[in-house]
Amino acid sequence: MAKSFRRESGQRLHQSPLRATYTFSAGLIITLLLLGVTTTMADPKEEIIKVTKDLLYAIDHRxxxxxxxxxxxxxxxxxxxxxxxxxEGLAFHKYxxxxxxANDGPTIIVxxxxxLFGTDVACIGYVRLIQTMVGTGTETLRSQETRVWQKIDGQWKNIHFHRSDD
Incomplete structure (x- = not known):
């Protein structure tokens, strides 16, 4: 069930698990528009998929x-x-x-x-396919991965993962 309540910085009209709507003074809205500030309500699940893909890109490209x-x-x-x-820690991964x-082929999340666990913790599970060149042919590697993300200071951070290879 949706809740309604007020805050000092703005009036919250509606809260649901995926969306919150605020109203502000007309002057603030005009100022934000003149500054080119826009807001979008991204789907949190799509956001987790995107940060996971970004992380895998960083891994693949070292x-x-x-x-x-x-x-x-x-x-x-x-x-x-x-x-x-x-x-625990980054030293193991830095090695x-x-x-x-670097991987010379694409990584695909299947x-x-x-x-979602509230607004700042999420867990994603997927199959990861890594396509790579081997000699004169190609090879596809597969692993099953789970990653736990936490939003810290407005940014999603990977705090734990588990990977199992075939």
């Missing part, structure tokens, strides 16, 4: 600074390289960025499914 900006310093993970151990070549 862009560690971008990866670090999209994760927390204390990120935790289980993946085949951890040999069943929970690893791969520094010592392995059948992503996003769970």
């Amino acid at each position: 862009k560690f600074d971008a990866y670090r900006n999209m994760t927390v310093p204390y990120i935790t993970c289980f993946e085949p390289g951890t040999m069943g151990n929970l690893v 791969y960025f520094d010592n392995f070549p 059948n992503p499914h996003v769970h």
Whole structure:
């Protein structure tokens, strides 16, 4: 059921799990329009899919600074390289960025499914396909991944992931 309530900075007319509508004074709206400020209400699930694709792009192209900006310093993970151990921090991942070549083919997210936990925590599960060149042919690698995202200071950060290879 939707709730209605007021805030000092504006009047909130309606709140639902995916949308909040505010009204402000006409002067504020005109000022924002003159400054070119616009707002959009993005689908949070699509936003999680997009940040996940952006993160995988940074991984594939060995862009560690971008990866670090999209994760927390204390990120935790289980993946085949951890040999069943929970690893915390970025040092483990930096080794791969520094010592392995970038992927020369596309990465595809298949059948992503996003769970939202409030407005600032989300979990995404998907199958990841990595297409790459091997000799004179191609190879497709597959893994199953789950990532937990938290919105920190207005930006989605990956805080945990689990990857299982075939």
